[in-house]
Amino acid sequence: MDMIVKLLTNFVVSGAFAVIFNVPKKNILQCCIVGMVGRLLHSSLMNHDYDTVQATLIASFSVGVISRIFAKTYKVPVIVFSISGILPLVPGGLAFEATRNFVEDNYNLGIQIAVKASMTAGAIAVGLVLSEAIMQIIKIRKKFHLNGFRK
Amino acid sequence: MDKRMNNSELGELCLLAGKIMLENGAETYRVEDTMMRIAGSFGINNPNSYVTPTGIIFSLCGTEQTKLAQISKRTTDLYKVIIVNSISRKLSTGEISAEEAYSTLRKIEKENLMYPIYVKVIAASILSGFSLIMFNGEWKDFFSAFLAGGAGFLCVSYLHRLVDIKFFTEFVAALIVGLVTHFFKYIGFGLDLSTIIVASIMPLVPGLLITNAVRDLMAGHLVSGLSKGAEAVLTAFAIGAGVAIVFSLFK
Numbered sequence: 379m380d381m382i383v384k385l386l387t388n389f390v391v392s393g394a395f396a397v398i399f400n401v402p403k404k405n406i407l408q409c410c411i412v413g414m415v416g417r418l419l420h421s422s423l424m425n426h427d428y429d430t431v432q433a434t435l436i437a438s439f440s441v442g443v444i445s446r447i448f449a450k451t452y453k454v455p456v457i458v459f460s461i462s463g464i465l466p467l468v469p470g471g472l473a474f475e476a477t478r479n480f481v482e483d484n485y486n487l488g489i490q491i492a493v494k495a496s497m498t499a500g501a502i503a504v505g506l507v508l509s510e511a512i513m514q515i516i517k518i519r520k521k522f523h524l525n526g527f528r529k
Numbered sequence: 530m531d532k533r534m535n536n537s538e539l540g541e542l543c544l545l546a547g548k549i550m551l552e553n554g555a556e557t558y559r560v561e562d563t564m565m566r567i568a569g570s571f572g573i574n575n576p577n578s579y580v581t582p583t584g585i586i587f588s589l590c591g592t593e594q595t596k597l598a599q600i601s602k603r604t605t606d607l608y609k610v611i612i613v614n615s616i617s618r619k620l621s622t623g624e625i626s627a628e629e630a631y632s633t634l635r636k637i638e639k640e641n642l643m644y645p646i647y648v649k650v651i652a653a654s655i656l657s658g659f660s661l662i663m664f665n666g667e668w669k670d671f672f673s674a675f676l677a678g679g680a681g682f683l684c685v686s687y688l689h690r691l692v693d694i695k696f697f698t699e700f701v702a703a704l705i706v707g708l709v710t711h712f713f714k715y716i717g718f719g720l721d722l723s724t725i726i727v728a729s730i731m732p733l734v735p736g737l738l739i740t741n742a743v744r745d746l747m748a749g750h751l752v753s754g755l756s757k758g759a760e761a762v763l764t765a766f767a768i769g770a771g772v773a774i775v776f777s778l779f780k
Binding site for chain 2: 383384387388390391394395397398399400401402405417453454455457458460461464465466468470471473474475477478480481482499502503506507
């Protein structure tokens with residue numbers, strides 16, 4: 379039940395991000411779906427005792443792959459879909475906790491949380507880049523494959 | 530293809546397409562790629578370009594003049610990016626002529642295709658409200674996050690017209706979010722202060738910048754990657770400072 383509520387809220391959140399970034403109406407639904415899939419992976423991995431960083435890495439990787447597939451089908455730049463999928467995964471809570479601890483003079487705890495937040499942000503970036511690299515490899519292999527057949 | 534268009538006009542066309550894309554939040558590599566594709570569709574195979582977040586230098590071939598475009602304001606309007614992308618696609622398949630493409634680009638450069646501001650503010654409010662639920666908040670706090678997020682976003686979109694220092698607008702917006710949330714807590718409307726604040730600053734998070742910065746760095750555009758990263762860090766710092774001030778005031 380909790381999971382379903384989370385997925386639906388993420389669906390709405392991704393759609394709202396798409397509106398803020400001025401994505402045209404016909405592409406908003408796909409943005410929502412991308413965001414929901416990312417959240418599905420993230421929360422189910424978190425439920426199975428994975429760390430935030432690993433869960434975020436896998437979720438952002440899948441968001442990247444799905445956005446690339448959507449971008450191919452709808453002939454739109456990838457960034458349109460990946461942005462609204464990625465943003466709900468941003469470690470806002472961790473960054474906030476870090477700031478609060480800095481203000482309240484708990485520097486040690488603050489640094490710990492800040493490092494964790496930046497690790498999570500890095501995981502998002504690495505996931506996106508990995509997805510792009512893998513899609514490129516698949517594309518090149520397909521080309522070789524076709525050329526081989528033509529010969 | 531179109532023989533009437535001379536090289537100088539072609540350079541203008543490429544530069545205009547690149548400028549619109551860069552001003553509206555496309556990645557640097559996509560801007561370069563689009564300009565190369567447009568030039569390539571007219572048979573010019575090795576143009577050179579140097580793209581940074583604040584300007585584009587573009588040179589078609591040997592004897593042509595090198596062109597420069599300055600980028601002074603950067604917003605996020607993915608609709609324009611989509612339009613320019615489809616124009617470059619149509620140019621390379623030959624569906625539209627260069628003159629048509631140029632006039633369309635000129636038209637959308639000036640046009641405002643954004644959703645009206647109230648739609649965006651409502652979207653930001655909904656975004657904050659549902660983010661709260663996403664971050665394991667309680668439904669009782671939904672309404673206060675809804676209002677605080679809307680107030681923050683409204684503040685950013687109006688202050689942008691008055692002050693052109695981005696750092697300042699984001700700082701004030703975060704400050705307002707913090708104050709509104711504290712007010713709700715004071716009158717007994719919000720329970721979990723930190724979750725409400727985290728949810729309400731979601732519309733302000735520089736997510737597009739962070740993603741683009743990393744993407745550019747990995748693609749080898751070191752200059753634009755670093756400068757976009759600096760912009761993202763500065764924005765995040767502004768938001769953090771705004772919230773931190775509220776916290777140190779009402780300990």
